[in-house]
Structure formats: C-alpha cells, structure tokens
Amino acid sequence: xxxxxxxxxxxxxxxxxxxxxxxxxxxxxxxxxxxxxxxxxxxxxxxxxxxxxxxxxxxxxxxxxxxxxxxxxxxxxxxxxxxxxxxxxxxxxxxxxxxxxxxxxxxxxxxxxxxxxxxxxxxxxxxxxxxxxxxxxxxxxxxxxxxxxxxxxxxxxxxxxxxxxxxxxxxxxxxxxxxxxxxxxxxxxxxxxxxxxxxxxxxxxxxxxxxxxxxxxxxxxxxxxxxxxxxxxxx
Numbered sequence: 001x002x003x004x005x006x007x008x009x010x011x012x013x014x015x016x017x018x019x020x021x022x023x024x025x026x027x028x029x030x031x032x033x034x035x036x037x038x039x040x041x042x043x044x045x046x047x048x049x050x051x052x053x054x055x056x057x058x059x060x061x062x063x064x065x066x067x068x069x070x071x072x073x074x075x076x077x078x079x080x081x082x083x084x085x086x087x088x089x090x091x092x093x094x095x096x097x098x099x100x101x102x103x104x105x106x107x108x109x110x111x112x113x114x115x116x117x118x119x120x121x122x123x124x125x126x127x128x129x130x131x132x133x134x135x136x137x138x139x140x141x142x143x144x145x146x147x148x149x150x151x152x153x154x155x156x157x158x159x160x161x162x163x164x165x166x167x168x169x170x171x172x173x174x175x176x177x178x179x180x181x182x183x184x185x186x187x188x189x190x191x192x193x194x195x196x197x198x199x200x201x202x203x204x205x206x207x208x209x210x211x212x213x214x215x216x217x218x219x220x221x222x223x224x225x226x227x228x229x230x231x232x233x234x235x
Contacts, residue, residue, distance in 0.1 A: 003030045007040060011047040064090055068100040068114075071228045075102050075202070078224040082204045082217045085110050088191075088228070089118060089125045090200035094145040096125055099200075110184060110205060118180065121147045121161055122154045124188030125201040127174035128225075131165045132190045132198035138162060153178045173218040176205075183207055187218045189225035194233030202228055 006019040017027045031048050034040035038053035068088060079086040085104040089096040095117045103109060112118075120126030121142060130138050139158055147156045155161045168174045176186040186205035193199040202225040204217055 003027055004034060004039060007031075007034070007048060007050055011049060013046065013048075016048075064097075064099045067232065071231050072100065072102075074224055074227045074231065075100055078202070078204060078220060079104060081220050084204040084206040084217065085112070086224075087112060087125065087203045087205065088200065089203070091129055091198065092117065094120070094141050096120060096123075096129060096200060104204075104206060106206065108207065110207075111181065112205070119148075119150070120145065121156075122150050122176065122179040123203075124174045124176040124186040124205070125203045126188075127161075127165065127168055127176070128188040128190040128201040128203075129198050130161075131168035131174060132192070135162050135165070138165065150180050151178055151182045155179065171218065172222045174201075175214070175218070176203075178208060183209065185214070187214055187221050189218075189222045191225050191232070192229045192234040196234065199229075199232065201225065 002020045003016060003022070006016045010016045010019055013024055013027050013031065017024045020027065031040055031042070034051065035042055038051045040048050040051045042048050067090070071088065075086050075088060079102040083105040086102045087098055088100040089098045098112055098114050098116050098118070101112055101114055118126060120130050130141070133141070139162070142158050142161070147158065147161070149156050155164065173187050173189045176188070178185060184205055185208045186203045188201045188203035190198050191200045191202060202221055204221050
C-alpha cells in the first residue's frame with residue numbers, strides 16, 4: 001500500500017524506495033505485482049506510473065458516493081414514511097454493498113453499515129436483485145457464490161429460492177424474514193440504471209419483535225426504488 005501511494009509522486013524504483021524506506025528489491029517486486037494486476041505500468045526503462053485499475057477503482061467508488069448523495073432525499077422520504085431503517089446497496093460482483101444507510105425512528109441501531117457487503121440469497125436487497133435476473137443467471141450466480149445458512153430461516157435450496165423469486169417478480173418487492181440476521185426483517189425492491197440493467201436495491205428494515213407489521217411498506221419501497229431508478233436515468 002505504501003508503494004502504491006508513493007507511486008502517485010515518484011516513478012523510479014530508487015525514489016520510491018527512499019520515500020517508503022523499503023529495500024529496492026522489495027519495491028521492485030511489489031511494483032511487478034502491481035503491474036501484473038493493472039495497478040501500475042512500466043515503460044521498460046525503469047520508470048513506473050499508475051495503471052488503469054487505479055482509475056477504474058477510483059471511478060467506481062466515486063460513482064457510488066455520488067449516487068448515494070444524489071438519491072438521499074428519496075431515501076430520507078422513505079425513512080420518514082416507513083419509520084424503518086433504509087438502505088441503498090449496489091451490485092458488486094456476486095454480492096451487494098451498502099452505499100447509504102438512514103437510521104429508522106426506533107430507539108435502536110441495526111448492525112448494517114455503509115461499505116458492508118451482503119449475500120444475495122438471504123437478504124431482501126439480494127432477492128430483489130436476483131428477481132431481476134433470469135432463472136438461469138440466478139442459478140449460475142448461486143453456484144459460484146454458494147448459499148450458506150446465515151440463520152435457521154435462511155433458504156439454502158436453489159429451487160426453493162427460484163420459486164420465491166417468481167413471487168417477488170409478481171408483487172414487485174422481496175422480503176427477508178430473519179434470513180440474514182436473527183430478529184431482523186426487511187423488504188426490498190430493485191433499482192435499475194439507464195440501460196435497464198439491475199444496479200442494486202433499496203430496502204427498509206426493522207426488528208421483528210415490534211408490533212409493527214410490514215403493511216404497505218413493500219409498496220412504499222417499490223415507489224422509492226422506482227424514484228431512485230429514474231434518478232439514475234432509467235425509463
């Protein structure tokens with residue numbers, strides 16, 4: 001990491017070694033690793049510069065941060081309407097990552113946090129995302145990612161989950177009944193980008209011990225997700 005940071009100001013092995021207080025052979029070995037993974041480039045004459053992966057990674061982080069701020073009024077409105085904790089998560093490989101969280105009106109804090117990754121098979125956000133995919137794509141993704149049991153309520157059979165996703169498509173939102181975390185329930189709806197591809201999802205979550213049924217919160221989450229999609233350029 002210190003070599004990567006030094007690469008922003010220096011291009012030669014000797015200068016990077018001096019800046020980081022690392023031996024030149026160590027710096028050279030690290031730079032070669034960075035080159036192999038696209039985080040650095042070399043001109044073949046002993047000088048190095050940042051590689052395309054740095055720009056790609058920075059762009060993805062900036063995109064997430066910008067999106068979270070852009071749609072925060074929509075999320076705030078959903079939080080005020082439902083009283084539950086509201087999340088926005090974006091698809092990242094075979095998982096989703098929380099990029100925004102607005103605490104609910106209740107006197108407790110859920111364990112979720114911005115930057116935390118979450119499984120798709122056992123969360124309302126994940127199931128909303130999966131429901132926007134074809135069954136073949138769902139099966140392929142779950143074959144790669146697996147379906148570990150997070151609680152006693154987690155669906156770990158792919159056929160059972162595919163059957164539930166059909167219901168999600170019909171009603172427009174997914175539900176998590178203590179499948180990811182004991183004592184927590186949630187409803188989620190998918191978010192789409194300007195190309196029409198599923199991009200992530202919005203959810204509202206609360207503890208189950210409260211005498212506070214889901215009611216029309218599913219529909220409210222669906223409307224909020226549609227507003228977020230429109231903000232991202234979706235039709």
